[in-house]
Amino acid sequence: MTRDLTPVARVPRTGLPPHAVVVGDPARAAAVAALLESAQEVSYHREYRVFSGSWKGLPVVVASHGVGGPGAILLFQELADAGVRTILRFGTAGAMRPGIRDGDLVIAEAAVRDDGVTQQLLPPEYPAVAAPEAVLALQRAARKQGAPHHRGFVWTRAAFQPGLIPLTSYDGAGLAAIEMELSALLVTASLRGLTAGGVLVIDGVNADELVDRTTTGGYDPHREVVAAGVERGSVVSLEALRLLAEGEAL
Numbered sequence: 001m002t003r004d005l006t007p008v009a010r011v012p013r014t015g016l017p018p019h020a021v022v023v024g025d026p027a028r029a030a031a032v033a034a035l036l037e038s039a040q041e042v043s044y045h046r047e048y049r050v051f052s053g054s055w056k057g058l059p060v061v062v063a064s065h066g067v068g069g070p071g072a073i074l075l076f077q078e079l080a081d082a083g084v085r086t087i088l089r090f091g092t093a094g095a096m097r098p099g100i101r102d103g104d105l106v107i108a109e110a111a112v113r114d115d116g117v118t119q120q121l122l123p124p125e126y127p128a129v130a131a132p133e134a135v136l137a138l139q140r141a142a143r144k145q146g147a148p149h150h151r152g153f154v155w156t157r158a159a160f161q162p163g164l165i166p167l168t169s170y171d172g173a174g175l176a177a178i179e180m181e182l183s184a185l186l187v188t189a190s191l192r193g194l195t196a197g198g199v200l201v202i203d204g205v206n207a208d209e210l211v212d213r214t215t216t217g218g219y220d221p222h223r224e225v226v227a228a229g230v231e232r233g234s235v236v237s238l239e240a241l242r243l244l245a246e247g248e249a250l
């Protein structure tokens with residue numbers, strides 16, 4: 001019995017649908033799963049809460065991976081071991097580009113690999129890129145949902161709080177948002193032959209040096225403007241999965 005479960009997240013090795021939305025917060029996984037038909041909790045070990053159900057007839061997985069790349073990559077790898085082939089991360093992030101507002105969505109095209117884990121798997125020059133079809137599916141779903149959205153590069157950074165070492169300056173590099181797990185997903189996808197992408201709801205920004213005070217209110221995910229973005233983003237990520245599954249992304 002135990003051998004039929006993956007070792008850390010303890011998801012069943014067989015029987016999961018091949019399409020998944022992953023989120024950091026187990027409570028958000030439950031909220032996204034509540035949008036599904038016939039949703040059921042498959043497993044819940046550590047920070048990894050896993051549901052299955054149907055979105056417009058498409059069987060899907062919704063799962064939480066917790067905070068931080070090293071823990072999250074375990075879920076991504078174990079979902080791949082369990083037969084999941086398409087994974088979209090639906091997270092929260094801080095804005096880094098002027099004009100991106102609280103509650104807006106950022107659709108990731110690629111991520112800076114500052115995730116604290118993939119450097120131990122392969123050289124730092126290796127890119128973390130989203131599947132183009134995932135980018136287009138998310139963009140199409142965002143337009144359909146009327147969700148304010150932007151496309152761009154994301155900084156995946158292992159440290160949330162600023163410390164004594166000054167932040168790397170990406171001034172002039174055009175980064176759109178900062179979060180903590182996406183590059184770990186994108187690298188896993190490249191190594192395992194998965195299709196992956198990500199969409200992030202802006203909840204302010206986590207480091208004072210990065211704050212664009214004209215458009216965000218500073219880091220605070222517990223606000224109505226963020227909750228409204230999360231509601232829109234939940235539908236966008238599920239609908240993008242459906243577009244990918246139906247081959248309607250391009």
Ligand SMILES: O=P(O)(O)O[C@H]1O[C@H](CO)[C@@H](O)[C@H]1O
Nearest residue numbers: 023024025067091092179180
């Ligand atoms: O809202 P989630 O998906 O957890 O994403 C962001 O929020 C957490 C930090 O508060 C990190 O996990 C970061 O990546």
Ligand SMILES: O=c1cc[nH]c(=O)[nH]1
Nearest residue numbers: 092093094179205206
């Ligand atoms: O890493 C994160 C996640 C959410 N918001 C931020 O500002 N940073």
